[in-house]
Amino acid sequence: MRMPLYGLAVVSVVACLAVACLGAPAAHALSQQEEIRISREFRQAARQRLKFVEDPEVELYVDGMARRILEAVGNIRYPYRFFVIQDDSMNAFAVPGGSIFLHSGLIERVETSDELASVVAHEIVHVNARHFARLSSASDATMLLGVLGVFLAPVLGPAALAGQAVAMSRQLEFSRQMEEQADNLGVSYLARAGYDPQAAVDFMNRLYQERTLNPVGSPPYLMTHPLTDKRIGNLVASIRTRGLRRPRFRDVDEIHRVKLVIELRNDPQAVVERLRKAHDRHPEAAMPTYSLGIGYAATGRWIGARAMLERAARLNPAIPNLDRDLGRTYIHTEELAKAHAAFDRMLKRKPDDPITHLYRGQLFEKESRFRQAAGSYLRVRQFAPSWPEAARRLGYAYRKLNQPGKAHYYLAQSYLLRDEIGKAIDSLERAAQHYEPDSPRLQVIEDEIAAIRAGG
């Protein structure tokens, strides 16, 4: 089954409306394999219906945060994937099988990366502790309908349908024990990953107060993760009894930068105008100068961006990632030597930064140094293996290097990561044609094709 899932879901929901068939499916626990398939089909349907934030800085920031938490979890049961949906409402949700979605509205509402990490960690526990499989009504069909229905309800349109979807999700609601486990394990992973566990409490307290002040218009996240003072009390106790502490050393938080990128996507002209006014009020302050530089860059005003970023660097050379921004800007102003110098400075401080490697790869491409470009993209892939764009660019670089076997191979990897299974198999078959019959590489490719076909 490739793409018909979404159509199927809508048809079935409508059918349910007609015959009131809620609650009918027999209980049967999902296997891990089934969960992974549901995850993929959900992603395929979601890509057709939802708008994703496709910005390397946002995607790689979230991916990096999530990988850090997964490292703390240790026993990873699923091929996790993380996505940011362009949607102002405050929400986050997990789909069985390890796909986790954050709304951009959630990122806009958190005050620190630690707060965002607390939500990510909570959702990871729901998946990794197999909460979905333990839901009593968790047959395949209800699971898919419930999850799809609730989260795609806003785009489905008709209110009745949305209401029905919410009713279905009630069947899928996690038990209080599951919520408690997600909270408790979540904060301990948070602490182990070097985030501040107290951030989970801060975030919940703020949401709680906001809801008290404005009970109407409660964000969707609170519908699926009911927030009570008991839940907050439990979390506070859990942090205390486990002796979880704030990390002693901290990097400068990148959340402000990420929020700015998201804001700029929503309404670039208005945001740049606001940044310009803020800068005019404090022309000698480093951060407003820097932010305006980012605003100019996001709207393609590269000369203005260069002026602001260089000025910010003079005012405060310690702004994190400033050299990365400068390097990227110099690519656009055709000052390639300066771009190299900026990326070198950045990589000296943060050798593992996938975003710097990505921009450096683009710089090498511009210089037609495709071998070096491929090297940079391989580094991106090393730090962010599930980000499809790195594989796509690698495929392009190898095509330029006249290595069609590798070119098709990496293109196939990018299709796989985008769940375009047919195209992935196509590209793998093409890659296979470029290898000798007894080459080990050919064996790898053939095994991969077989595994994809078996996974259906």
Ligand SMILES: [Zn+2]
């Ligand atoms: Zn939850």
